[in-house]
Amino acid sequence: MTYSLVCGAEIHVELNTKSKMFCGCKNDPFGAAKPNIYTCPVCLGLPGALPVPNKKAIEDCIKIGLALHCEIAEVSKFDRKHYFYPDLPKGYQISQYDEPFCVKGYVDTSFGRVGITRVHMEEDTAKMHHEVVDGVKSSLIDFNRSGVPLVEIVSEPDIKSPEQAKEFLKKVRDIVRAIGVSSCDMEKGSMRLEANVSLTSDGSLPAYKVEVKNINSFRFFANALEYETKRQAELLDKGETPTQETRGWREGYGTVSQRGKEDAADYRYMPEPDIPPFEISRDMVEHLRKELPILPEEIITSLVADGLSESAAKIVVNQTDMLEFIEQVKKLNSKYVQKAGNDLVNKKIDLKKTSPEDYLKTLENAKMDKITDEATLRPLVEKAIAENPAVVADYKAGKQNALGFFVGVVMKASGGKADPRATTDLLKKLL
Amino acid sequence: MSNKPLNELSVKEAQTMLADGTVSSVELTRSCLETIEAKDPEIHAFVTVLADDAMDAAKRADQVRKTAKTVPPLLGIPFAVKDNFLTKGARTTASSKVLDNYYPQYSATVIEKLEASGGVILGKTNMDAWAHGSSTETSDYGPTHNPWDTSRLAGGSSGGSAAALAAAETIAAVGTETAGSIRQPSSWCGTIGFKPTYGRVSRYGVVAMGSSLDSPGPMTKSVEDTALILGVIAGHDARDATTAPVPVPDYLGDLQNDIHNLKIGLPKEYFMTDSQPGVNEMVKKAAAVYENLGAQLVEVSLLDPKYSIADYTIVQRSEVSSNLARYTGVRYGNDRCYFGDEAKRRIMLGTYALSSGYYDAYYKKAQAVRMLMKRDFDRVFEQVDLILSPTTPSTALPLGATHGQAMFGELADVLAEASSLTGHPAINMPVGLLQGLPVGMQLIGNHFAEQKILNAAYAYEQATNWRENTL
Structure with a gap:
């Protein structure tokens, strides 16, 4: 049975x-x-x-x-x-x-x-x-x-x-x-x-x-x-x-x-x-209700609304230091909340050494270094297309992930500095 | 001033003589201790006499009086204390061999208040073991004998305190009442005993009997003394959640207030046909005194007091079975085989009444009946200020009267049980002698109407000499 x-x-x-x-x-x-x-x-x-x-x-x-x-x-x-x-x-x-x-x-x-x-x-x-x-x-x-x-x-x-x-x-x-x-x-x-x-x-x-x-x-x-x-x-x-x-x-x-x-x-x-x-x-009951803190479930909902994945939110909610970090990031620059959530969970940021301010500064600096101008990108893109004729054929046959492959190649060739968006645009143009 | 032997003084008389220097606390205390030594082998009012401690306290009191500008009201006054009040460092047995060698680590609130007011504790008075009874014959240390006739019972459970007063072994005393335990021995010993409203006086540090009923109170030779002591021991206690945050009036200061136009109800059901012949008549004669004092007597009707016997028995036995559960002998005291027959009977009955499947039929039903009784009293107190009746259906019974009578106490206290279940305050006043034995009348008041009871009792006391009243 x-x-x-x-x-x-x-x-x-x-x-x-x-x-x-x-x-x-x-x-x-x-x-x-x-x-x-x-x-x-x-x-x-x-x-x-x-x-x-x-x-x-x-x-x-x-x-x-x-x-x-x-x-x-x-x-x-x-x-x-x-x-x-x-x-x-x-x-x-x-x-x-x-x-x-x-x-x-x-x-x-x-x-x-x-x-x-x-x-x-x-x-x-x-x-x-x-x-x-x-x-x-x-x-x-x-x-x-x-x-x-x-x-x-x-x-x-x-x-x-x-x-x-x-x-x-x-x-x-x-x-x-x-x-x-x-x-x-x-x-x-x-x-x-x-x-x-x-x-x-x-x-x-x-x-x-x-x-x-x-x-x-x-x-x-x-x-x-x-x-x-x-x-x-x-x-x-x-x-x-x-x-x-x-x-x-x-x-x-x-x-x-x-x-x-x-x-x-x-x-x-x-x-x-x-x-x-x-x-x-x-x-008295209403008074006590007002004294209640925001409960974990509500925090998870609000973290997910800020862009965190549910799995990341469930981890963050139980770690006071992580939660505070996210709160600070949100206050300083709300568009990085999602990234901060993922980095906290996946990259295990050392919160004792890294302040939210430092973290955001690193992100901003990284962004500044990105290669976006076509003149610098063009040789890299052309080289990638020339060296991978089979993938070009795939792309032409309608395989969308072929584009991702080329972005990866260009990224690698640029030492990670190529801006993904600019690279994609240029790839589409040249292909 | 007074020509009385010192041990026969009231608190008020002793207070005056102490104040004007005609007597010292040491003399007063010694006089009481000597009386105890002379009479107590026959009376047996005390379980433990604290002679050395009392003399030390008396000496300290005399020192304080010499130096202090203002003195506390009971400074140097000897007291007899029922043995269920915990006294720090002084043996407290509740007259049970289970606690034969128990020396408490703390004192009851009532004891603390008496001592803070300067009271001198002579010793611990005999009682029915665990306060289970109305004879003091169930004491594991032997019965207390009635000073009016030593072949008779003192009543109980505060029999030792009442007998100590009647034998003038002390100036004043305190007792506790669950249902009748202050009023009934006071009635049998011809003394004054006051059971306050439940929650008026703290139960903290009193060996618990029926927790929803227990009320500590003064036992004295005069109404003034009762008013004085009640004023000292009454009041809210942060350590007893059932004490009421009701202000304590100046009982003594307002004692002589007019009782004209006071309406006093005589419940016909409380003048029982099967009472000892003469008791009802004696009490009615006392009631008539109030008419001469300008009060108005009216006949009222209350629930037949006999209903309260069953109700009280269930409530009290249930609470007893719970309250005695802690006396295992594991941490202090002797083990359970030291419980006497009466305690064992009560534990068994209470355990049965609380058992799964019986709770609704017994304890819950009893609590519902209790509410009915409260409404019954509420109704009568809309018509009258006080209720007057005999305190007990008989005068003191002979020693041995309790043997084979498992319900002896409940029957002796039939006239006290309803007002105990409802938490009302009441006093016993001696009103005369029947075949040489005291008869008591009780005055029952509404909740927290202690002052009205005291005023009526005082007026009666001043208007009569009860010892000369006979039929």
Whole structure:
């Protein structure tokens, strides 16, 4: 049987706010000199401590939602999600359940649109380290990360191929980075990915799904989808339904079952009584919308309009220095934008050494040296015609690219100085 | 000035004597500590007595008084503090063996405010473990005995604070109420207890019980003291997102405001037919005092308070199951096997009520009923300024009354639960003695109408001597 992939993504990004989500502790889990230095009663879950939400983090979350074309809730709240794990000091995570800040967005990929189900705000857990301390196998907990603001982006099961998954995830990352609210560093873990994977033979949504965790690169995400597609297809071919379960990705191996459906947690969600519900004014939403930078997609569109090829634009958009270079070139002399784009991508201009001004000057100088006068060009052109009678015949037979051949010959003979336009004109005349 | 033994003074009386130099904080504190030493083996109001710390604080207070031009209002006044308020460096157990050896790294906002105002903390008072109960009999450190009759319960959960006041082991106290935990022990011990509007006083640093209900408040010997202390501990707290940014009035300064034309509603459903004989009559007699004071009494109707028992039980158990999840013994305290039976029952019931498939039927439905109750009170507060009723259906019950009674607290607090679910402020005022045991009346006000309650309570207090009232 042939099956098609049905995949939804869950993306966690840690926000780079100054302080944590529900307390005043410094939010810098990766920069901390020592474990457990950015802690207080709130993020340690001590008795009597209460969470006070970080306004900036909520604004950042709404900005992500807006950039992903989401609707922003008028009323929203936090909920408690209960489970026991040593890295969760309160025995519950403050998250959002049925009233997230943002819903119903989308991201367009070249393979089709991927819907965004929701974008919500929660807190990160502490980090466990399993080490041998004084000869004893120990589990250590670092609470520097406990309570770091975490935004979860959940997609619809609209992803149909590993390629589409990669494009979608990259787009989301580029958007979040462009807003400037997260480093989205997958190696450090400030961006984390999960996939919900199933297969369908008739296009309908299957009755099962397999959740794949521990994915820390776009490539691994795609690999995991390929692996699961093969694994699940084999089961389906045998007439079995793949088990609804959580599996972990092990690069170089595949996915490994971690937790079955019967062990699925009942999170006992309840509204967080320590934080009153929010009313999000439309004024605030519009204000945040205005604060959004121009997003990658819009930049690509404008670069293409300036003459860049789409492939060059997609490379330039992710390199701040290249983008600035193009902006400068556009300001100084807009007719060279296209050339600058191509040169940046193909000739790898050293931007540390070359200023836009220098670059343009070189181009202008090169132009000054061009041979355009007929007197100088004529002997070169005549020589080219005389030495290539067969190509002349081709030209006469109507082969247009023969003209290009002669231009090349003249160019070579002139040491690259012949002006292509003047050469072409003269060639046409003499042929 | 006063011939009373120092430990029997009210805050106002002590404040005056401290100010004119007739007494020092050291003398006042020593007098309380000596009373604790003499009486507490029998009463057991305290889990932890902080004698050395208290004497040090008293000495510092006396020093400050000698040198400072203006002194904070509670300078040198001894306090008894319920053991669910975190006190930095001083053992805080919430009367549970889970926290038997827990020394907090920080102090509750209420404690910080009391200390910044010069208060001297004598010790931590006994309570039902985790504030789960209305008897102080579920304390892992043994029950508190009622000073009026030591074979009887002090009530709870703030039973230690109420008993410490009734036994004059302290000048003033603070407690917390989730539903009845300040009012009911105050009623049984013949003291004054005030539950403020939810969000009026910060919960930061109070071991959480029912987070959407918990309200810390003053427990005192006089209404003036309540007004004074409430003025110190009330107000918005940047560390508690549920505190309201509502200005704090001058409760004490406006205490004597006229109560003529005050309309007081008597909800007929709160004078229950199955209450202990005499309680309703005693409270109605107290209500009649208000007519002599120029207030107007009207009969009103509220939802039957018995509905609030089920509603309160679901909301509170659910929140308890969540709030106790952090006590794993991994980072501090003892492990879960140290939880007592009452806590285990509440965790199980709350966990069940929040489970997938049951949430809508229980917690969500309970929150909807809560809204109905709020509208019910809103309707009555359109007609009247205050609501007056008995605080509890009975006087203090004998020790052991809770045994085998898993719903003991909910039944004892039946008259306090609705106004707790709706977040309304209320006071308990002792109004007389029934067979030698105190009877309490409660005055419930609209949200943030603490001043009206205090004014009415003060007028009653000034017009009567409750200890002489009998049927």
